Amino acid sequence: MRAIVYTETGGPDVLKLVERPEPTPGPDEVLVRVAVSGVNPTDWKARRGDGPGKPLAFPEVVPNMDGAGTIVAVGDGVDRGRVGERVWLWEAARHRPNGSAQELVALPTAQAVPLSEGASFDLGASIGIPALTAHRCLTVGVDGPVALGPHALGGKTVLVAGGAGAVGHAAIELAVWSGAMVITTVSTPEKEGLAAAAGAHHVVNYRTQDTEQAVRAAAPDGVDLIVEVAPVSNARLNQAVIARNGTVAIYASERDDLTIAIDPAMTTNTRFQVVLVYTMPATAKEQAIRDVQDAMAVGALRVGAEAGLPLHRFPLERTADAHAAVETNAVGKVLIDVE
Template structure:
């Protein structure tokens, strides 16, 4: 099969190799998926660059997200799965060979039926961006009638989170950093879009909520936004955060947060519990049946151009998801 791999960490142009490898075979409990799309997430490029530490394997095929068709099954797996369109989660998490190849063999539970209305490129965005968004919005229950703030609403996760919260009946506010990103967030259905580089963000949120603040925050930058969050979160509100790159070691104002009854949910989509994973998969697939859901696949690259795909993600200039198409 054709694949892209690396055997040491470093810059994409220096370590990524495109070539031929042996096709994997499904083991007991596994399926063999012929991949047609592979999602490139920031975590993938950070791992390749060395930000996640030394390589755990001699050779790594990157990317955890992908979509394709099951071609074969291993022992103990229902042969009726052959021919199913599926999306992949955790393809490269604690495993050497991810989705940046023509084939992947992995546990059958990690190949989820892909809804008919979703194409392969969009399916390659469900494992991390959509799943992260769904868990952040819904891990603490229904959002109908609530007010939800999604920070970084133009990001891959934020774009889905806005849509998922709106579909759940919430009023949705979001923060962005410019006009182009504001327009992108508006296409997702945000009720209020606030440019955090202009003026007093907390004041703008309070004004938009008639002084009441928000019930939940789906947070991409916990430390950097904490001062604002503590001003606008209603009593017994929830902060569901999946990132804090700007301030990776924030000082937690414990008593102000405790006396506001704040629930702080820190989560990593790779490490969801069995029940949370099942809830997230079911929820994502349910919402994929909605005609209104938009998939922000911003740029696509052929498999042999994976270096360029990684560079696009690292540039920080792409508004939306980057996907590698696998012919």
């Protein structure tokens, strides 16, 4: 079978197309024929490592955490009825050398989740890290909720920074599905249209508008929850618009150093919650998977330009170009056609 591998850290050029033996599923594993592999920032950061030429945890690594495909075989302990099931994959390459950038991947059965009827492989390959991260951000508020769904965020106002990104897009869709009023910030007219297509009720272009004024106009009583991708740049804005007992959920950052003004944060009793999908509590991840399934089943999660998340496609042999596209901040979701 064909697979993309790398044997040392470095730029996209370390990714090579090779032929490998087909894997066999072990106990409690399924074998998935991958149709589409999704690329996330985590994937190129893992490939880059701490610098070029560094040793890896495994002699050879297949990249990419997310993907979608069809189960073609199962290992001992797995219901044979799963063969033929269409699934989406999450964390395929987490502590393992075998990600989704290959024609066949064996992985634990729990990490191959049934795709809802009518859901495309494109959607399945797009939701893993982004949707699970967004779910965690939306469920760490002072008074919850622990689960998302209709009315779960009713009466709440959510501010999503970077609503045209993959996580921002998923956060908008999940928050709207859960009944929140959603404000989002973006940087270009193109992204304004994408965030609106995703379902945001108010879209603010922070390059052309007074962001604080615009957010305050939409949410006079403040914002209950902020889904944050740029906490350093937005620190002053966040404190200016946060409601009392509000939460800032940080899932990424442009720098490591974040300064928080303690007195204003104390006055509003602001919670700052850092989120990493890989280390979130197991119970929270299980709930996120269930809720993402439910959202997908009713069409609340969508991808494509018409849904606010343009898709950029590459064939398997151009995985290096796909990684480069994500590394240079392509607007939308980067997918690799494996089949």
